[in-house]
Amino acid sequence: MFTVPPMDDLENAWAELHEATLPGWQIGRPAFNERKGEWSLYAWDATERPKIGHRSREWTAIHPTQSGVLRAMARCLREIGEGRVPR
Numbered sequence: 001m002f003t004v005p006p007m008d009d010l011e012n013a014w015a016e017l018h019e020a021t022l023p024g025w026q027i028g029r030p031a032f033n034e035r036k037g038e039w040s041l042y043a044w045d046a047t048e049r050p051k052i053g054h055r056s057r058e059w060t061a062i063h064p065t066q067s068g069v070l071r072a073m074a075r076c077l078r079e080i081g082e083g084r085v086p087r
Contacts, residue, residue, distance in 0.1 A: 013070035020074035022081050027073070030066055038062050039069035043077065059086065 021027060024047035030039050045057035059076050063069035076086035 009067050010070075013067040013074075017070045017074040017077075020077045020081075022077055025077065030069055032066070038064050039066050041069045041073045043073055 026046045028042040030041045041061045043059050048057045061069050061073040063072045079086040
């Protein structure tokens with residue numbers, strides 16, 4: 001059953017994501033996939049020179065909860081900022 005997390009948890013997760021967002025990166029909207037029961041969030045480097053059909057600096061985070069996907073993306077962006085590939 002789908003449950004709504006406490007609002008302060010969601011606000012804290014958004015704050016964590018905004019703090020971790022790298023200069024020039026854009027964050028999409030969190031999307032819920034009802035069939036899979038998971039949230040996804042896409043981020044990309046808007047300063048990257050466009051190439052047809054492919055971005056090399058992009059990332060998608062997936063998690064069962066909305067606050068979890070925000071925190072997962074924040075963790076991934078911190079790792080990307082440190083020059084590592086997130087797991």
